[in-house]
Amino acid sequence: MKSFKSTAWLLPQPVLIIGTYDQNGKANAMNAAWGGQWDMHEIIISLGSHQTTDNLAFNPEFTVAFATTETMAASDYVGIVSGRNTLDKMEKTGWTIENAPNVNAPIFKEFPMTLECRVKQKIDESETGYYLIAEIVNILCDEKYLSADGKPDVEKMKLITFDPVHHTYIQLGNTVGKAFAEGNKIK
Ligand SMILES: Cc1cc2nc3c(=O)[nH]c(=O)nc-3n(C[C@H](O)[C@H](O)[C@H](O)COP(=O)(O)O)c2cc1C
Numbered sequence: 001m002k003s004f005k006s007t008a009w010l011l012p013q014p015v016l017i018i019g020t021y022d023q024n025g026k027a028n029a030m031n032a033a034w035g036g037q038w039d040m041h042e043i044i045i046s047l048g049s050h051q052t053t054d055n056l057a058f059n060p061e062f063t064v065a066f067a068t069t070e071t072m073a074a075s076d077y078v079g080i081v082s083g084r085n086t087l088d089k090m091e092k093t094g095w096t097i098e099n100a101p102n103v104n105a106p107i108f109k110e111f112p113m114t115l116e117c118r119v120k121q122k123i124d125e126s127e128t129g130y131y132l133i134a135e136i137v138n139i140l141c142d143e144k145y146l147s148a149d150g151k152p153d154v155e156k157m158k159l160i161t162f163d164p165v166h167h168t169y170i171q172l173g174n175t176v177g178k179a180f181a182e183g184n185k186i187k
């Protein structure tokens with residue numbers, strides 16, 4: 001086994017697209033990989049200081065969409081350019097913006113699935129950022145991406161994961177087994 005010094009290599013990492021409105025109702029999006037499930041109805045995201053955090057200070061509601069191969073270029077773009085100094089950031093993405101039905105935040109129609117969220121807590125808040133805990137208020141899934149049982153079909157979405165080792169995006173593959181069941185084979 002080769003050893004590497006401690007770094008942010010937890011695998012796999014998501015590609016979360018956070019949608020917010022500024023105080024004038026202008027939409028913004030940013031890319032975040034350092035996030036995950038916190039509790040049954042809550043998520044956590046590690047945030048630096050961004051246009052997104054400026055927006056959340058005024059309006060503590062946002063959306064989280066999961067990036068796909070189709071949305072990859074613009075998803076990366078919103079992670080390398082800030083709404084603080086690029087006024088046409090959202091126009092450049094080409095995404096279709098609509099109001100989320102349950103929170104005061106934008107949804108981007110090109111994404112198969114989106115969480116509607118509300119800030120619950122900011123941990124270790126400083127001028128450089130904070131750990132955001134948020135309630136999942138509702139989950140939206142484009143009907144095109146539902147499976148026969150009426151639930152979201154993750155395989156259909158062509159989601160991408162962020163590889164922090166080589167700074168690449170990898171498309172998720174096929175279902176290979178059933179959780180809470182495969183282990184029964186050797187029980
Ligand atoms: C792959 C990738 C992952 C990122 N992950 C995070 C993250 O977890 N937290 C964070 O604060 N910024 C993260 N960023 C950086 C922000 O997306 C970036 O600073 C963005 O320009 C902020 O946009 P805004 O100022 O318009 O809100 C990531 C960027 C990329 C490309």
